[in-house]
Amino acid sequence: MNTRELIVLTSLCILSTNAFGAATTIIISDGDDLAGAIASASHGSTIEIHSNDTFVTDLSWSHKYLTIEAAEGYRPTIQGSIIGIKGSNRTGAALTGLNVTGGISVDSTGTTYSTLRLTDLTIGGNAGFGGTGEFRIDVDSRNCQYNGTTIISGTSDFSFGGYFEGNTFADDILMSTLTDARIRNTKFYENDFQGRVISQSIGPDRSLRQYTFDRNWFQRGLELVSGTYSTLEFTATNNLFGRLDSDTLGNETGFELRTGQTQVTVDGEFVNNTIVGFATGIDVTLYESSYSPDKLSLSFVNMLLDNMDDIKNFDIGTIYSSLISDGTFAGTNGNFGGQPILGLNGRLLTGSIGIDRGNNAVASDFDFAGNPRVLDGDLDGIPVIDVGAFEYMVPEPASIWCALAGCLLTMRWLASPNRLRQAK
Template sequence: MLFPIRRTHAALLSLFGVAMFALSGREASAQNTIHVPADQATIQGAINVANNGDTVLVAPGTYSENINFNGKAITVTSSGGASVTIIDGRTNGPVVTFDTGETSAAVLNGFTVQNGSATIFPNYDGGGLLINSASPTITNNIIQNNNACGSGAGIAVEGGSPRIQGNTIKNNGESGCTGGQGGGIYLSGANSTQVIGNVIENNQVAGDGGGIALFSASAPTISNNIISGNTATGSFPACQGGGIYSVNDSNPLILQNLIYNNTAAQGGGVCFHVVAGAHGPVLVNNTIIGGPGSTLGSAVYGAEFDNQVQLFNNIMTGPSGQNAVYCDTVPPIFSNNDAYSPSGTAFGGMCSDQGGQNGNFSADPMFVNAAVNDFHLQSTSPAIDAGSNAAPNLTQTDFAGNPRILDGNNDCVSTVDLGIYEFAPTPNANAFFSTNALTFPNQVIGTSSNGQQVTLANTGTTCFQFLSIGTSGDFSQTNSCSSAGVPGGSSCVFNVTFTPTALGPRSGTLAVTGSDTITTKTLNVSLSGTGVDFSISEKPSAASVKPGNSVQFIVTITPIRAAVNSTVALSCSGLPTGASCSFSPSSVIPGSNGANSVLTLFTGSNTPKGKFNVRITGTSGATSHTTNIQLTVN
C-alpha cells in the first residue's frame, strides 16, 4: 500500500499532484517531515522515500524492524521520546545500521533500541547499533538488551567518527558465546568518535571492556559519562577493564567521567595496554571507584608501553584491602592524583613510588556519601584545590555543570579540584572598605603627604580574589594584602598618599575589583586634596656691611592658592669667604597668612670687599623656591 506524504511546509496539492508526486519521488530541494505511521507504516519505509535534509518523525509505539539509513543525511526522531518509542530488532540482526558513509547529518534521536543481535558481518559486532565507516549522530536513546557474540553488544563502531551523546546504554551483552569486547560500546578504527554524556551501565562481556572497549581506536573522546555496574568476565589471561578497556593503538581522551562499581579481575575501572610508539590514553579529572574482585588495579590497571600515558587530577580508589592503581611495566605520567585504598595499596607494581611525587598522594577523598553514589567532595576533602591547572583539556564546568577551577579552600588561589566535581562553597565574600572617602590636607605640589590608611575587610567565608587594584589622579597606594586577595574572615590595610602635580583641588579614586569566583564587584574610596605652593621674598633686597660685622634681612614665605601646612626649610648659598648665615627660625610653616624668618649674615675680618649675590632657598619636600640678596662688603 502506498501512503501519501505529509509535508510540514503546508503546501496544498491537488489529488492528481499527490499521486504524481508519490509516483515520481519528492523534490530534492524541499525539506519535509515524513510521519510514521501516518505517512509511512514503517520507519524503514520512511527512510526509503526520504531525501537528504528530511525528518522522519515517529509516533510513540513499538516498531518491530531493523533499519538502515542507507547513506542518507536525514533525521530519524521520535515525537514522544525514547521511553515510549521502541525499535525492536527481534534478534534479527543489528537494530540500526549505518554502513554507507553517513555523516553527522544522519541523526538517530529519541528511541529505545532493543533486542538486536549481531550477524556474521562484520565479525558478529554491533547488536543494537552497527556503525561501519560512518559518522552519524546518536542522541537521547535507550539502547538495551542487545546481543553480540563479537564486540559492541550495544553499539559497535568499525571506523568513522560518530557522536554518541546523551544516551542510556544498558543491559547489553553476550549470550551463548565468549571472548568479545565492549558490552556497551566497542570502538575500532574510530578516528575521532565522541562518547559524551551517556549512562553506560550493567553491560557485560565474556571478554574485556564491560562498559567500553577500544581496539586500535585512534583518538576518541570519552567525557562526562557515567560508567557503572559493567562486568568483564573473560578468563585469559584475566578479564580486564570492567569500565573501560583500551588496547593497541588507542589514544583516547578520557575526561571527567564517573566510573564506579565495575568488575574485572584486572582494572575494574579502567585498563589500558599501549603498543610501542603510541601515547595511549590521557585521563583527566575522572572519579574512578574500583569494584569488587579485582586482583590488580581495582580502579586502574596499566600494561606494556605506558610511559606516555598521562593521568591528571583523578581520584582513583579501591575497596578495602585491594590495590587501587597497578602498573606492570614502566609507569605512566602521574600528576596530581589521589589513589586510595583503605587497608590496601594505593599505587602498586612499577608505579608504587608515585605517591608523594608530582602532586600525587594517597588519602581518603572524603566523598559526601559514597554508599549512595554521591561522589561530591566534603568541605574538608584533601582533593579540593589539589589539582593542576596545567592539565590538558580542562573543562570550564564540572560534571554537574558548575564552574570549574574555583578557590575551594579560602586561600585566594583558584585551583582545580580532583575528580569529576568541583567543590563550590557558597559564594560569600563580604568585602568592604572601612570608609568611602579620604580627604588630604593641602600639600605642596611635587611633595608627598603622609599616608592615610583605609582597611579592606572580608567578613564572608570565601576569598575576595583581586582582579585589579589601582588609584587615579595624584594618589598612590601600598597595601599589606596578599597579592591574591583577602581570605574570608580577614582584612588588610591600604596606605594612600597624595602627591599633587598642580595647584588647586585634586581628586582621584582608590579602586579594588575582586571576585568570590561567582560574583565580581568593585570597591571604591573617593580621594581628594588640594595642591598648593609658596613664594619666597626678602626685605631689604640689598645691604652693605663692613668686614667683621653683620646685617639682617626679613625673609617671608607666602602661601599660593591656599594654606601651606607643611614645613619650609630655609638655607643660603653664594656667600663670600669668611661669611656665614643663620635663620631664626630655621624653618617655618606658612599656613594661610605666611610666615617670616630673620636672616642674619655675618662677615669675617678676612671677608673680601665687593658685591655678592647671596641666594636664599626655601624647601618643602622636593619643591624649592629661591630669591637673591645683594650683599656689599665695603
C-alpha cells in the same frame, strides 16, 4: 478534507517526489509503513515520526544518509535493531528520540564508510561497531541509554572515531584493536559507566588508540591493555572512579594499565581524578624486563586516592601533588597521606585534607560537577586547586550566618526559663 487525509496525501506526494531522487521530509503516523518509507527515501531525506506506536522493522540501508527522528511530544518504539548502514563515504544516519528494543550492529569488510549521529536513544540490546579492512566508522552519541554491552572492535586498517557525551552505559564497554586498526581521537565526556571500561590491543598488532576521558563516572573502573608494537595515548581529567555507597568493588581496580612485550608506546596523563572504594586504586603492570621505559610517559597529578591499596606495581611514572590516603610516596613530589572527608559522591567536605593542596600548573577550568576550578577553599587568600575530581565549594556567607543563627536560637531555647522548668 480531514487532518488524517491531509497527512496521508502529503506523505504520498513526498514518496512520489522520492522517485526522482530529491531529498524530502516524510511524515510517519500511527499505522504507517516505516520500513517502506526507509526503503523509498532518497539520500539526505528526513523521516519524522508523529506516533508513540511500535514499528516492527530494522533500521538498515546502504549508500545513503537518512535522518529518522521523533516529532516533539512523541516517543516511538522500533521493534528491531540498527544494522548495516554502510556504503559510500556519504552513508550514515541521524537518529533521535527512539526506543530501540534490539541492539546496534554496524560492521563491514573492505573500503566502506558509516557515520552515525545518535541522540536520546534507548538501546535495549548490545551495541557493536567493528569491521575488517579499510572500514571507517564515526559515531557521535549523546544522551543515550545503552542497556547491553558496547563493543568497538576491528582489524586490518579498521578505523573508528567517536564522541560520547552524556550517555549511560549499563554494562561493560569493550574496545579492542588488532593488526593496524585505529581508534582515533575518541572522546568520552560526562558519561555514566555502570560497568567496566576495557580497551585492549591484541597480539603484535601495530594498532593506535587515542582517548580523552573528561568528567565521566567510572563506577567499576578503567582498564587499558597494550599489545606488542602498539601505541596508546590518553588523557583523563576530572573523572570519578568508584562508588562510596557500595561494597561491590572489593576485588576490582580503579585504573589498570598493562603493557605487552616490546616496542609498546604509552603516553598518558591523569589530572584531578578521584579513585575511591576499590581493592586497588592504580595498578601499572609492565611485561617482564623487556619493556623499554623510555617508551612510557605516564603522569598522575592532583589525584585523590582512597582505596584498600592505593598504588600497586607502580615502579615508574610520576605522581605528584596527590592525596594518597595509605601514605604511599608521602613527602615526595608534593604527595601526602591521610584520610579525606568525603560525601557519598566523592566530594571533599568541609575540613577535609586535600582542599587547596593541588598544583595550579595543570588546573582545568571546571570540575566534575561543572563548578569553577581554583578557588580559595581554605580562606587563606591564595586560590589553589583541590585534589580529586571535585573543587570544594566554600559555603556562602548567608549560609554560614543562617547556620550560626540556628545554633544561637537553639542555645537560647535550651537555656530559657520555661525549658529549664520543664526539665525539672
